Amino acid sequence: MKMDNSPARGTRDLLPATVAVRDHVLAKITEVYHRYGYQRIETPALENIERLTGGQGGENEKLIYRVLRRGLDEVVATETSLSDLVDLGLRYDLTVPLTRFYGANQATLPQPFRSFQFGPVWRAERPQKGRYRQFYQCDIDMLGEESVLAEVELIEATTEALAAAGLSGATVRVSDRRFLSALAASAGLPEEAWTGLFITLDKLDKIGWDGVRAELPSRGLDDAAIDRLQESITGLQGGDPATLGKRLADAVPGLPEEVLGDLTETATALSALGSLQWEFDPTLVRGMGYYTGQIFEITHPASSSSIAGGGRYDKLIGRSLGRDVPACGFSIGFERIVDLIEGADTRAAVAVLYEADVPLSVVTGTARELRRDGRTVSPVRRRGKFGAQLGKLQDWGFTSIVHLKDADGPGEERPLSER
Template sequence: MSPKVVPARGMRDILPSAHRRRARILDTIRQAYAEHGFTQIETPAVEPIERLKSGQGGDNESMLFEIQKRGLDPEQAVRPGESVDSALRYDLTVPLTRFYASNQAELPAVFRAFQTGPVWRAERPQKGRYRQFVQCDIDVIGEESVLAEMELVTATMDALGRLGLAEGVTLRVNDRRVLTDLLTRAGVPEAEQPKALITVDKLDKIGMDGVRAELLEKVGLAPDSVEALTAELERIGTDSPLDASAPALEGVDLYDLPQIAEAVRAELPDVRIVFDPTLVRGMGYYTGPIFEVAHAGSGSSVAGGGRYDGVVGKWLGKDVPACGFSIGFERIVDLVELEETGERRVALLFPKDASPLETAQAKRALARELDSAVVIPVAMPRKLAGAFFGRLQEDGFTHSVKLGEGPEQLRAL
């Protein structure tokens, strides 16, 4: 018995019916972003290793698919770290900032970019999590004001709305500066704050008791600091209205968050916005407001992003304001219910003994008579059964007709 032929571990094949579905969803997102003024770009899948290990990607930097240098002598010993010069990108943000630094002279002062494509992370595969997956990002580079955040949020919400995902959506917001303030007031040393944030980010998975234990045992914080921090997080809660006058937010500097919420509500009066002090987002490059979109039909966020003013400056040598928002494409695919496109895809069924010329002529005549329909010849099995027509439908066909029969004999699938 031949061994089963499967993709590499953590990878998957996308079959035609699934690919058509994904393409339609992506086209809807692309149209929404284009109407909000975002321009589509493309960046390479590979970046230099030093760029992807710049200390800004959080845990993702430890999950790189590294690429070995060409021309190494196979007989000569070399250290692993010296044998690699590039890697597959783990997200689209770092490549975008490099793109901007490389092409700044040809781009507008405020650049609104849309980018989609596969990214790779060498994490442990599990259900619903793959080592290669698609990201779908919009970013505004060069805008200092909260106009950038407003544009990103409203464009993303519009895209989700066009996909039928507007109901049951909550925009969760926080600010990295708020988090820094909370950690500092609790007496967490600056050097330990990045590790503390990673632990706080796990609250929804391990609970507050788990956060306390990890802050004490793994991060090594003093008990007084742990108690002060967790008590403050519990006091504020994870679902507070974004209102500086609310008792739960007394003494909390919300920075730009109220202004952002006010601007978003002006365009989207029905959107639910809550303040969540435990929202961290794992990337190390965030410098200001951060966001996540929760959906009632998903067990995790379906979109997220924030401001990352310091990344472009690493490549240009000068600070450039930047902010981005990413739809979790793989997470929304199963949530979207697509309507019929109205396009007719007709399977021209021909017996296997039919001549190629006869089939080609029939295809041409049928396509002409049906005008805009797509006609594709499909060989019939000896016995037509419901399973055969079911497979045609899965493959995207809407109708079928047998060779020699005209348009009046079209059968809807």
């Protein structure tokens, strides 16, 4: 029987041209993050299942790939619990492994520690366009910095990295979990009902105010409270960043001074960046339950979903270390970035196209000389119709050719786009 050569459902093979784009994007992002002082670390794909299911990952914990314990019998008793069968799982993000890494190594790390991670993660998603069961994340985190320097630097570095990779026209959206909590409390909701309100507000850009208002009575709000909530939110959307602090104080009179000060300082610093497009978005929620302060996302007109997101999570590392550590992180949606950039020229690759009677020493010598300026150079033997082969070379990612017809040396290099 012939074996099925297709990849597992929800995964995919990557052809050389696609990998070339991914390498280009990663190289540009890495270059920028290194300039900001972020140091690359690596963590294992497998984590203890207790850590992965410790309430840190929100809805993602329902999508964990669990790994059976070694040494199990082929048949187990019907009453055996899942916890007796599983001890490991594949990581669903890079933040949970980072908290364990920091707890184990913090004594030897610089303070604050600027971490950079890139690697695969796994989620048991329903496969569809743009969503895969194995995909790559690209994260930077600053651990040990309590001020909004962390938020501002993460946003500046990430937007600069995206621009370096070739993505322009992005917008940063900023909010704060502490603001959202104060907003829910001012609406008269008990704390156990806040999450439901946040879930509804997060849909505003998709269902509009009519849809949000239709849902809010089921969240425990009457018409008067809904009117006040809508007025507060619309008053905070757009507007001059310089007046954000006053508008926040007017919208939520009980908002703590610390939150007002942090958001005002962030707004001032981001506005000073000049070309950065950003806005305060009072309906931004983000799904992870571990956020404790400011949260942010990056959106792009060509993508229906955010292309990067993150926030402050000051309580998460304490679960590993036994004491709280201020922490803030930003994760780039690497797969979405690649999809938006795919098709851009990412390298200069030269094909040394040689006839069968050209001596091998001439072929390899020509290629060696061309590589001296750092370009990608590959010898390819002439076969078939000349025009058809040039077309294939272009499809394979080559940008120019040097045609070796005889032992006298190479002809002139010429771009394949002019063939």
